[in-house]
Amino acid sequence: xxxxxxxxxxxxxxxxxxxxxxxxxxxxxxxxxxxxxxxxxxxxxxxxxxxxxxxxxxxxxxxxxxxxxxxxxxxxxxxxxxxxxxxxxxxxxxxxxxxxxxxxxxxxxxxxxxxxxxxxxxxxxxxxxxxxxxxxxxxxxxxxxxxxxxxxxxxxxxxxxxxxxxxxxxxxxxxxxxxxxxxxxxxxxxxxxxxxxxxxxxxxxxxxxxxxxxxxxxxxxxxxxxxxxxxxxxxxxxxxxxxxxxxxxxxxxxxxxxxxxxxxxxxxxxxxxxxxxxxxxxxxxxxxxxxxxxxxxxxxxxxxxxxxxxxxxxxxxxxxxxxxxxxxxxxxxxxxxxxxxxxxxxxxxxxxxxxxxxxxxxxxxxxxxxxxxxxxxxxxxxxxxxxxxxxxxxxxxxxxxxxxxxxxxxxxxxxxxxxxxxxxxxxxxxxxxxxxxxxxxxxxxxxxxxxxxxxxxxxxxxxxxxxxxxxxxxxxxxxxxxxxxxxxxxxxxxxxxxxxxxxxxxxxxxxxxxxxxxxxxxxxxxxxxxxxxxxxxxxxxxxxxxxxxxxxxxxxxxxxxxxxxxxxxxxxxxxxxxxxxxxxxxxxxxxxxxxxxxxxxxxxxxxxxxxxxxxxxxxxxxxxxxxxxxxxxxxxxxxxxxxxxxxxxxxxxxxxxxxxxxxxxxxxxxxxxxxx
Numbered sequence: 001x002x003x004x005x006x007x008x009x010x011x012x013x014x015x016x017x018x019x020x021x022x023x024x025x026x027x028x029x030x031x032x033x034x035x036x037x038x039x040x041x042x043x044x045x046x047x048x049x050x051x052x053x054x055x056x057x058x059x060x061x062x063x064x065x066x067x068x069x070x071x072x073x074x075x076x077x078x079x080x081x082x083x084x085x086x087x088x089x090x091x092x093x094x095x096x097x098x099x100x101x102x103x104x105x106x107x108x109x110x111x112x113x114x115x116x117x118x119x120x121x122x123x124x125x126x127x128x129x130x131x132x133x134x135x136x137x138x139x140x141x142x143x144x145x146x147x148x149x150x151x152x153x154x155x156x157x158x159x160x161x162x163x164x165x166x167x168x169x170x171x172x173x174x175x176x177x178x179x180x181x182x183x184x185x186x187x188x189x190x191x192x193x194x195x196x197x198x199x200x201x202x203x204x205x206x207x208x209x210x211x212x213x214x215x216x217x218x219x220x221x222x223x224x225x226x227x228x229x230x231x232x233x234x235x236x237x238x239x240x241x242x243x244x245x246x247x248x249x250x251x252x253x254x255x256x257x258x259x260x261x262x263x264x265x266x267x268x269x270x271x272x273x274x275x276x277x278x279x280x281x282x283x284x285x286x287x288x289x290x291x292x293x294x295x296x297x298x299x300x301x302x303x304x305x306x307x308x309x310x311x312x313x314x315x316x317x318x319x320x321x322x323x324x325x326x327x328x329x330x331x332x333x334x335x336x337x338x339x340x341x342x343x344x345x346x347x348x349x350x351x352x353x354x355x356x357x358x359x360x361x362x363x364x365x366x367x368x369x370x371x372x373x374x375x376x377x378x379x380x381x382x383x384x385x386x387x388x389x390x391x392x393x394x395x396x397x398x399x400x401x402x403x404x405x406x407x408x409x410x411x412x413x414x415x416x417x418x419x420x421x422x423x424x425x426x427x428x429x430x431x432x433x434x435x436x437x438x439x440x441x442x443x444x445x446x447x448x449x450x451x452x453x454x455x456x457x458x459x460x461x462x463x464x465x466x467x468x469x470x471x472x473x474x475x476x477x478x479x480x481x482x483x484x485x486x487x488x489x490x491x492x493x494x495x496x497x498x499x500x501x502x503x504x505x506x507x508x509x510x511x512x513x514x515x516x517x518x519x520x521x522x523x524x525x526x527x528x529x530x531x532x533x534x535x536x537x538x539x540x541x542x543x544x545x546x547x548x549x550x551x552x553x554x555x556x557x558x559x560x561x562x563x564x565x566x567x568x569x570x571x572x573x574x575x576x577x578x579x580x581x582x583x584x585x586x587x588x589x590x591x592x593x594x595x596x597x598x599x600x601x602x603x604x605x606x607x608x609x610x611x612x613x614x615x616x617x618x619x620x621x622x623x624x625x626x627x628x629x630x631x632x633x634x635x636x637x638x639x640x641x642x643x644x645x646x647x648x649x650x651x652x653x654x655x656x657x658x659x660x661x662x663x664x665x666x667x668x669x670x671x672x673x674x675x676x
Contacts, residue, residue, distance in 0.1 A: 054100050088398075089125050358446075358592070494510075560582070561583075610641045
């Protein structure tokens, strides 16, 4: 610090600090012996007229001596270098304030981003974006990290989409790494040679050469693989394209020219490994093509069958190997070239179609039963079948209760009652009034979805199999009867065959069925259950992603049944005492919606699968969140889409608990019980 009374003389303050300067010159000389670093920072800030904020973790003593006079820029760089030696760095702010922090914290602070015009100097902390043009940043970044101070303020990050490096550290170190990148980022001699084949197939030639290079470089390590030439087949011009180092290209070119020779035999054999098509189905197509080729060679006429044909003096044979899904073709070179083109055009990736269906069925039913029954123990009475338990049973149960106090009959009788029943028993007379009102509602929503190939039938079936008796047969002895049972599937069925047309339209051939087990029909007792079936079968043309209504069924049925005593039931008002009325009303509404979506890309298919999977997982998470804390067992939840399913969360939790207990036992502690 400066003492005005003694002039511009620097005194030793707590650390033998010594600086020389002048009010008229900007030169500094400094010596520090066991000086506190905070006092050193404060002195520099005062001399440079800078406001400096010191992080609380900045502590320590420094020892350094300067024998030369330093100007203001050199003095600031001297300040940065001293802090760097002791593990600290300076972060300049936009308002001119300087922050002194630990070096490892500086790389995440607001340090300046520099470029080639202003790269920064010395030990100031900077960040620089370095574009790389010829080398992969993924492979270059690990090498640069070994040259940077990663434990301190240095860091190297790569960004693959733009192939750039983000380098953070001291300006001098960053500039050195940029120079290393500039020298490494140079394109090699990767000229290209094109070899047009005369006799051999380009695809087979590339496969052969690639296998030879792979075997030759298997012992060479990664360096040999990087220097190996690239060989690509151009099927359109039957040419081989070779790129790489000159010596490697020359070796491949010589090999290709030696292999591209005319065959002296009358035929050759090729094996075509299919990627998308089915070899067994493609054989018949190729046999038909070979027959057409034979007709052209002979100038007309064709050979039926096409299994083995003589073309140009050689035998033509086409067969399929289902194990490897490959075609084995024996033919002359010119015929082989034509068949190869046919195979290449047939063996393509076919589009798929996602068919989503929404089936909505709403059914309502209302019913009302009212009835009055009379009975006399000596003379009989009325008995209505639609009024529930018979009046005779009521009278017997009431008489038994009145005479003997037995409630068993009344208890059994109450089991058969539906609705409200009221009556009286006096002497030999009894009356029973019954009333029942019903209201049923049924909502069914089904959303099946299936994915199928173009022009391939696909089916979807969710339901159950109901046994139906189809007949009976007696044994030879006649004392045993056997029943034959046939199972009928009921539920939701969807059979669809999509055909993709030009313009992203899909021709759908659809068979849609919704069936269920209905009520037993009147007069069919013992004949088995009845089935309610709604079927739609049609063909429709719809664009991809649009929804079409296939069909709907709306019906309403009303049924009224009256049972009455002749003459007495027809008397106005009083006739209700001798009458039983049953009214039923049912409504049903069925609608079917279909939406096809063409899937031409694997990414689109993966995205749709991810959406469906995520939606189902979200429902599981919502259901699990609504469960009580003590609910056992816990609901299982699917892992996130794309993660490997190795173990369920419950199993993983138990394994972690077991490991914790073993560790506690090994440490000499008492094993705990439960989760902590």
